Structure formats: C-alpha cells, structure tokens
Amino acid sequence: MTTLTAPRDTAAAPLLRRGGLVLAAIAIVFAAALLAGGRFGLMLAIGLGFGIVLEGLRFGFAGPWRAMILRRDPAGLWAQLLAIGIVTLVALPMISAGTGELTGAQAPVGFAMIAGAFIFGAAMQVVLGCGSGTLVNAGSGNAVALVALPFFAIGSFAGAYHLIWWTDLGALPIISFSGWRGVAVTLLGLAAIAALLWKLAPPEHRRLPRRLVVAAVLVAAFAILNLIVSGQPWGVVYGLGLWAAKAASAAGADLSGSAFWSAPGSLERLKSSILTDYTSLTNIGIVLGAFLVASWRVGGLSQKIPALPLQAWLAAIVAGFLLGYSSRLAFGCNVGAFFSGISTGSLHGWVWFAAAFVGSIYGIRLRSLVKLEPKP
C-alpha cells in the first residue's frame, strides 16, 4: 500500500507547492489593488512579471557584461539591446505623441553622472548584481545580494540626499532624441553596438539563444506596460532610496537639509504608502517573482550558501552602498539609466552605458581581490 501511494504523493507535492505559489502571487496582487487601488495592483503584477522573467529565463545585466568582457560572449548583451530596441519602437512615439501623460527617463550628462555610472559598473561586478539583479538574486536566495540590498537602499537614500551638490559640479542641459527621428537614431546606435559585439565575438559565440530572445521580448513587454500603467519608465533605485528615507524619517531624522528629500514631491511621497510608489511596487514584485521561480524549480532553493571570508561580506556591504549612492549620481542604474534612458531617447543612457562598461572591467578584477571568487 505504502509503495503504491508514495510515488503519487511525491509527484503531488510539487504540484501542490506550485499551485500554492501561484495562488499566493494572485492574492498579493489583489490585496495591493484592494488596499491601494487598481493601478498599484497592476504595477505589483508587472513587477512580478519582471521577477519571473529575469529569474526564470536568466535574463540579466551584470552577468552578460562579464561574459562579454571575459569570454567575448555577447549573447546576453545582444538580448539587452534587443529589449531596449523593442521598447524604443513603442515608447518613444507614444511619449512624443502624447499630451504629457507619459514621461521618459531623461536626465543631464555631467561629471558626477559619468563618475557615478563608472562606480556603479565596478560595484555591480563585485557583487555580480545590478539594480534589478540584486533584487532578483536576493529573492532567489543569493546571500551576497541579501547582504548588499539594505546597503543599496541606504546608499540610494544618501546619494539622493547629496544629489544637488554633485550635480552642481557641472552638467549639460538634458539632451534627448524624440519622435520617429529619435527612434531612428536610437535603433541605429543599438545596431552599431550589436555589430561591434559581433565583430569582437569569436565565431562560436555569434549566436543568440531562443531563451534570451523570448526573455528580451517579455522584458520589453513588461517595460512598455510599466510606462502605460504608471506614466513613467521602469526604474529601481528611487524606490530603494525611498524605503531608507522613510526608515530614517520614522527614526526621527531631519531631512530638511537635503534639497532632494525636502522637495515638495519627495515630501509627499514620504507621507504616502510605498504601495503607491511605482518603483517600490515593481521592486517588491521582482523579489517576489524571483522567489516564486526559485521555489517553483525542483531543488531551486536547496543549494548551500557558500562559505565566504569576512573580507567578502564586508565587500558586499561596501559595494551595496556604492551601488545605491552611485546610481543616484548617475540618474539611474542599469534599468533607470541604461535600459529606460536609452529606450526613451535620453543621451545620458548612452553615456551611462559607456562609463559603466569601463567600470565593469575594473569591477571584475576587484571581485577576486575581495575574495568573492577565487583568483583566476
């Protein structure tokens, strides 16, 4: 009797677990919609979608840049360019044709912006997690990301606190490409980079796996939905900084000394629920979506946490803080500046890409120096 029912029970266990995970995800989205409003429930659902695609199809930013730098494997970077191109085709004309309901990720290029992007590129290679990657990795049980995440939030808060001082060091006016002309310029730029990667890659790496094509299309679809629902592009670091700012405010900190946090819009958002902040909702969704996928996989969460030396954990803390601080000076991370900046026509997205990529080359070397991986 036991031998006959045991295999059936074993087979039913993942089904029950997976059914429970899906029901929990739906319940969380409905709860957010009921508590805060339909738009906010939708934004949480979009965040879940991002998390599921990023973790489920292994679409990332830091890893593919590392693969290009170390092995000249451009597949992941091509997938990023494809996703950005798809969003550009839809988002730029919509923003240009609209009546101000939708906005792009436009920001000025400046000294601090370039330095911030460089440092972000280096730090994201140290922890092997960018803005979205740190959230995905934390949700799927990566201990380094889990340690880095709260310091990422604190860094984002501190970077925003000092943002105006840094920006005053010198910045150009905002330069952006709009309408179909902007689409043409952006797609040409993306195609040129894709061609350069093709030239740099060895023949065996000149292929884009179907998994990454599907992931790029899905990430682009969720990014477009993000824009349509919230009126603004996909971002990550503002939400993290807001969490730390709210915690500081609740602990009695006086934020009036910061031009950023004492601005009317910031004050309003500090007094509002994070369930009404778009980037907070997508961030929460990304963590939960990654958790859902990791729990869905057979043995997805049974991996042991690696034993790392103290130096590595300290590096994760410092890199986490730098990720947050630098991304505010750079007007976004790989998502807000690189992905959303380029796809909505902002020059700063291109400059961010160049500076962060150079930073990544140094960050890869740093990762082994701080003992987060063995020396090559």
Add this chain to the structure above:
Amino acid sequence: MTRLVTASIAVLGIAVLVALDASATPPNPYKAPPLLALGSGTAPSGGFCGALPEPAGT
C-alpha cells in the same frame, strides 16, 4: 544553511517593510488614480531615479 533560508529572509523582510509602512502611512484606495496613466489626462507624478527634484512652488 541553504538558499531557502536566505530567500525566505528576503521575502520576510519585504513583508515586514510593507506591514510597518502600511501601519504608519495607510494607503487609501479611494484616492487611487485611474487604472492606466495613458489616456488619464494627468501628468505622471511618481518618483523616478532619473528625475531631479522639482523646486518648491512649481
């Protein structure tokens, strides 16, 4: 220790964050904006990492 522990800590941390925040600043669904920004006729007002703060009085 496995990833189950660290992933659970991440999810629990998010849950605690939302719960503490909801108790301090409860959301009001009756003040919710229209479902979609596109077609709503209102300018976006959410915080974004690429945006500089708007000066007072604007």
